[in-house]
Amino acid sequence: MRRPIIAGNWKMNKLPSEARGFAREMVKLLSDIQERDILLCPPYVSLPCVVNACRGSNIKVGAQNIYFEKEGAFTGEVSADMLKEIGVEYVIIGHSERREYFKEDDEMVNKKLKRAISVGLIPIFCIGEKEEEREKGMKKDVVYQQLVKGLSGIELENMVIAYEPVWAIGTGKTATPEDAEEMHLFIRETLGKIYNEELAEFVRIQYGGSVRSDNIDSLMAQLDIDGTLVGGASLNIDSFVRIVRFVYSRNIGLRKNM
Numbered sequence: 001m002r003r004p005i006i007a008g009n010w011k012m013n014k015l016p017s018e019a020r021g022f023a024r025e026m027v028k029l030l031s032d033i034q035e036r037d038i039l040l041c042p043p044y045v046s047l048p049c050v051v052n053a054c055r056g057s058n059i060k061v062g063a064q065n066i067y068f069e070k071e072g073a074f075t076g077e078v079s080a081d082m083l084k085e086i087g088v089e090y091v092i093i094g095h096s097e098r099r100e101y102f103k104e105d106d107e108m109v110n111k112k113l114k115r116a117i118s119v120g121l122i123p124i125f126c127i128g129e130k131e132e133e134r135e136k137g138m139k140k141d142v143v144y145q146q147l148v149k150g151l152s153g154i155e156l157e158n159m160v161i162a163y164e165p166v167w168a169i170g171t172g173k174t175a176t177p178e179d180a181e182e183m184h185l186f187i188r189e190t191l192g193k194i195y196n197e198e199l200a201e202f203v204r205i206q207y208g209g210s211v212r213s214d215n216i217d218s219l220m221a222q223l224d225i226d227g228t229l230v231g232g233a234s235l236n237i238d239s240f241v242r243i244v245r246f247v248y249s250r251n252i253g254l255r256k257n258m
């Protein structure tokens with residue numbers, strides 16, 4: 001069984017003082033949760049206080065980016081080692097907003113994944129097609145390319161993949177659970193080809209894109225959806241708590257397309 005992983009990507013939201021209070025509240029409200037990984041990914045400046053607030057709890061902390069070089073004259077960048085030292089355990093890499101606004105390509109994403117793994121940070125490797133690519137019937141080609149290029153020369157162990165169709169991010173347009181499952185299964189099959197099927201069965205694949213408290217249960221009911229990467233709805237205490245407390249209704253062992 002793959003352990004579910006629910007992550008809140010706060011993007012560029014919440015001041016450090018707000019972040020601390022929010023994290024403390026999460027620790028209180030979610031202390032009984034077992035067998036699920038819970039992750040908060042605040043902006044860099046809030047990482048130390050969120051790490052402190054979550055210390056000793058069942059909530060882990062992730063960053064939203066790293067630079068791919070180890071250290072040096074890279075003004076404004078933050079290294080993987082720095083994050084590791086302050087107690088960060090995960091890092092989101094290749095988010096579509098970074099690909100779009102900061103021109104990150106597959107090659108850079110690949111270097112960042114390698115850097116993260118080299119220091120023992122667990123990467124959340126984001127992939128997903130844009131609306132026009134989906135309309136042209138290219139969704140699988142795009143995701144396939146992102147996987148092959150992004151993972152070039154990388155061991156898969158201890159990595160989370162996040163499938164985030166770009167057209168679903170922040171738009172309120174969620175992929176239907178069946179639509180998402182089709183892509184998750186395709187991703188798992190592709191990982192099976194790149195690596196091997198046994199390994200691919202262990203990899204956790206999150207869905208991201210307008211996940212909310214009212215669609216989480218049906219998404220998590222899908223066999224290859226192992227968690228979610230949540231943007232907007234992770235900023236609100238009630239909705240994030242409900243998302244983490246999703247209700248399982250899986251038909252274990254029944255894979256629809258088989």
Ligand code: 13P
Nearest residue numbers: 009169170209210231232
């Ligand atoms: P929303 O949940 O706001 O659509 O954002 C998804 C996302 O980009 C998470 O990384």
